[in-house]
Amino acid sequence: MICHFIDNNFVPAVYGQTFETLNPATNRPITDVAAGSTEDIDRAVSAARRAFDNGPWPRMTAAERAKFLHRIGELIEGRADEIAEVEIADTGIPASQIKKGAIPRAAENFHFFADMALEIGGENFSAVGSFQNYTVRRPAGVAGLITPWNTPFMLETWKVAPCLAGGDTCVLKPAEWSPLSADVLAQIVQAADLPAGVFNIVHGFGETAGAPLVAHPDVQLISFTGETSTGQEIIRNGAATLKRFSMELGGKSPTIVFNDADLERALDGAIWQVYSLNGERCTAGSRLLVQADILTDFTGRLADRVRRIKVGEPADPMTEVGPLIHPDHWRRVHDYMDVARGEGAIVEVGGDRPSAFPEGNYFGPTLITGVTNDMRVAQEEIFGPVLVVIPFEDEAEAIRIANDVHFGLAAYVWTGEPERGRRVAEAIESGLVWINSHNIRDLRTPFGGSKMSGIGREGGRYSFDFYTETSTIHVASGDHQIPRLGTGGMD
Secondary structure (H helix, E strand, O other): OEOEEEOOEEEOOOOOOEEEEEEOOOOEEEEEEEOOOHHHHHHHHHHHHHHHHOOOHHHOOHHHHHHHHHHHHHHHHHOHHHHHHHHHHHHOOOHHHHHHHHHHHHHHHHHHHHHHHHHOOOOEEEEEOOEEEEEEEEEOOEEEEEOOOOOHHHHHHHHHHHHHHOOOEEEEEOOOOOOHHHHHHHHHHHHOOOOOOOEEEOOOOHHHHHHHHHHOOOOOEEEEEOOHHHHHHHHHHHHHHOOEEEEEOOOOOEEEEOOOOOHHHHHHHHHHHHHHHHHOOOOOOOEEEEEHHHHHHHHHHHHHHHHOOOEOOOOOOOOOEOOOOOHHHHHHHHHHHHHHHHOOOEEEEOOOOOOOOOOOOOOOOEEEEOOOOOOHHHHOOOOOOEEEEEEEOOHHHHHHHHHOOOEEOEEEEEOOOHHHHHHHHHHOOOOEEEEOOOOOOOOOOOEOOEEOOEEOOEOOHHHHHHHEEEEEEEEEOOOOOOOOOOOOOOO
């Protein structure tokens, strides 16, 4: 059984409740997991609060904390194969994409933020009159970290590493559909010998574990990655205690292909960006905007490639698309096929369970054509291996269609004209834009969305803007005049 991790100990739920986590390839139970409640959250937050108020962690130098973080990164590297196997079984993401991408990136997150913490400091302002002013950063408090079920281990480390590097303590609430790799992270933190209470985990459901974490008065920060509607509810729940929020929410990101692009590379990028990770990717380029004069040729080549994507068991190194995370999510993705047909679109490829996989949550890579941007399948996040194709005539229309959506997380522009690439990229209402590339991350740069895709930025120094408080110190260097009250007159 998977337990909570509180105050450096693995403990069951206060009331003994558990839930099953399923293998997406079979929907058979893997193991039982402790189901957290308000009481479990209270225990974890109390441990984190004690560690913050009385423990050594916030009072260490950045260099001292960095040694612990590098140790965690090294332990992740040492257990990379084991973590990958756990992640594959719990999420259904193909082995090649977990082993070559998500797990190495998880270790890199700890190494990167350990080093970054040494570079982040305050600012000095040149003396004005008789004052010298400067700023210092200090740990902000207890953070609630709520993570999604897609690539959970990597996304957990993306939050935990800068949180700890900044001197905060935390309570992590992993997604209930993929809780297993968080337990390995707890084992690694325990082995790294962090002070008790610095890092805690409470498993469970959003309503019974996530909500009390968000509302808890001893939690100052909430970092959440997930669905937009859930993010809205989290902000409402945390408003009473004026929490600081970092929200990375949904997306319906455009991939724009102009007729002068390197079409083979654009094809590779468009396919990877929506069908990798089983389509369960927040930055998926799920709307493909293609210039009208290349639409027929490009879509034909695209359909041929999509038909040949290898669906298979996630542990198979040749598999390119595995099963979706959960039966409920499979039904949600499948329902959108009826929505598409009802709106007059054409499900050109896929759209259902592949016949070779009668069990589990397998959903064939899907291509939908005949789409206009006002359709639900063009406006709503499906979060599966589903790509919709929308034609455009010219640059102005491409920008208009790209921006005509409530989301604004990522965008991808493919063109052979550098100036147009920059012009279009800067006109798109999105937190992230890649020109002639799929999603390649530079951890120094800010990550986050605009519009309904989120609030705030994390990555590089931007993570420390969230996880630390800035205090301004004003130092008087002379006998400047101070107005005097109560002396019988103003000087």
